[in-house]
């Protein structure tokens with residue numbers, strides 16, 4: 001089977017122009033006013049009536065002839081005869097003659113003869129005579145007919161985005177349905193045999209994954225003013241893709257697929273487009289998102305997003321969302337940028353325009369630091385753990401530490417974390433972070449945590465083992481019991497670490513970045529010394545010593561699923577998952593803070609949260625404050 005090769009990549013501007021040349025805009029439509037929020041008026045609306053439709057009392061009080069109150073004040077009130085009353089929603093049956101007044105409530109029709117309304121607070125009434133303690137000018141206390149909007153006036157123009165304010169005006173005009181721009185219908189098709197919709201059962205051993213793109217792109221379409229339609233995901237074969245694409249093209253203004261854009265033998269979607277429609281572009285010099293496609297199928301526009309979730313969403317945000325907004329008649333949203341200094345040096349030399357996900361953190365002086373958050377295009381956390389994107393031109397090979405860069409925030413209301421930490425992923429830490437406003441913690445293990453603290457990226461590091469870092473102070477810490485997580489009831493009768501070495505047990509380790517791995521190795525080193533053996537040989541006697549998983553619960557989960565006999569873990573994890581536990585020792589977890597950042601509100605808040613440590617540790621088996 002032939003494979004796609006990416007030799008000539010289009011530049012981003014060409015991609016933008018090609019997408020702009022597609023026609024996504026649907027016909028205008030009419031919607032009930034009640035459902036019109038966020039829609040865009042398709043044509044002008046003129047007032048068909050005066051609002052208010054009558055001279056309306058704006059206060060509770062008495063309708064008067066202003067001339068009758070001339071010269072009145074507290075010392076010398078005007079005395080008027082009470083001729084009757086008019087309430088809101090009732091046609092007046094009295095007139096105000098010279099020397100008279102009529103009681104009115106707010107919103108009532110001002111009765112004939114009157115030209116002003118005095119507030120009840122400035123009057124006294126006694127036996128049918130009202131003393132008015134202030135002088136009024138004509139129009140005081142009255143909203144005249146048509147003063148809000150007059151019949152024939154231009155009320156709202158085409159292109160107006162309908163918010164509650166405009167819906168208020170249209171309600172006042174009695175309009176109950178409005179002509180609006182159509183919302184482009186966008187068909188969403190994820191491709192790939194491996195995909196399962198969230199909620200379905202997942203067989204990870206068969207390489208199945210949850211479908212991230214369908215809901216992500218559907219919600220992004222809606223946020224851009226389109227109407228998303230989800231189609232069942234298409235398997236990795238030509239016929240399946242062709243039939244779903246045709247079906248979606250029949251129904252929608254734009255079809256968006258994800259996946260199958262690249263170079264593998266099953267990445268055939270470009271051929272389906274070539275055969276059933278028109279392929280206008282394949283491959284753009286951007287990162288992420290290089291293999292995107294643009295084309296047409298029947299009367300519908302088509303854009304192929306790459307399968308990797310970060311690539312798909314970045315391409316959507318950068319190239320597709322503006323076209324959807326344009327078709328829906330929506331203005332480009334307010335964007336916000338923040339300027340900051342690169343916290344670390346970042347190398348890059350692929351010659352493509354890069355949209356680098358970046359996080360923000362304030363250092364001790366309040367300087368904004370920017371750090372790359374790139375866990376790769378396949379990691380959804382690459383975007384969740386970032387605050388925005390730095391656009392790096394194709395000819396830039398690296399960004400130096402300290403270099404000034406501009407971050408385009410994901411939205412203007414993005415606020416950087418108040419507390420930024422990295423290191424151990426730990427259940428006590430998770431509970432403590434819940435007590436802090438806007439924390440961000442990267443569970444990258446002790447080693448990486450120390451490195452980021454040393455590099456001046458994070459405010460705190462949560463580590464086991466070596467806690468001696470220049471310029472760092474200890475905020476607090478706790479002890480946790482570690483050992484071997486085994487199946488419930490410990491069926492293999494595992495009693496200590498030597499069983500891993502001496503018996504045929506399938507073990508699951510943690511990665512070398514994790515503190516627990518360091519603690520295990522230290523314990524095994526002393527076992528090797530007791531036995532007068534070389535430590536590497538001891539490690540190699542353990543079946544699975546090299547089988548390392550990143551997350552702190554993962555070894556225990558492998559034990560629970562029957563894929564391992566013992567895993568490195570904590571007592572707290574074993575008990576949480578209903579598994580057995582063989583204790584091997586306790587280790588100290590320490591929270592270190594960059595000494596120059598202890599004045600930050602978030603760091604101070606975390607220090608206060610540490611006061612709750614006895615309660616937190618008391619709720620976790622094997623924990624001690």
Ligand SMILES: Nc1nc2c(c(=O)[nH]1)N[C@H]1C(S)=C(S)[C@@H](COP(=O)(O)OP(=O)(O)OC[C@H]3O[C@@H](n4cnc5c(N)ncnc54)[C@H](O)[C@@H]3O)O[C@H]1N2
Pocket residue numbers: 006190191192194195209210211212213214258259260261262263264267288289290291305306307308309311377378
């Ligand atoms: N030999 C080459 N390999 C790749 C190249 C290349 O130029 N040569 N390009 C890489 C780049 S860049 C990208 S981006 C991806 C694009 O891949 P596809 O669009 O073909 O997407 P798939 O292969 O179908 O999937 C990639 C990846 O993403 C996962 N995926 C797909 N759809 C979803 C979804 N709806 N939800 C969650 N995850 C999804 C899929 O399982 C794969 O892991 O190709 C590189 N390879």
Ligand code: MOO
Pocket residue numbers: 286287288289290291306308311377
């Ligand atoms: O273009 Mo791919 O999106 O670099 O990951």
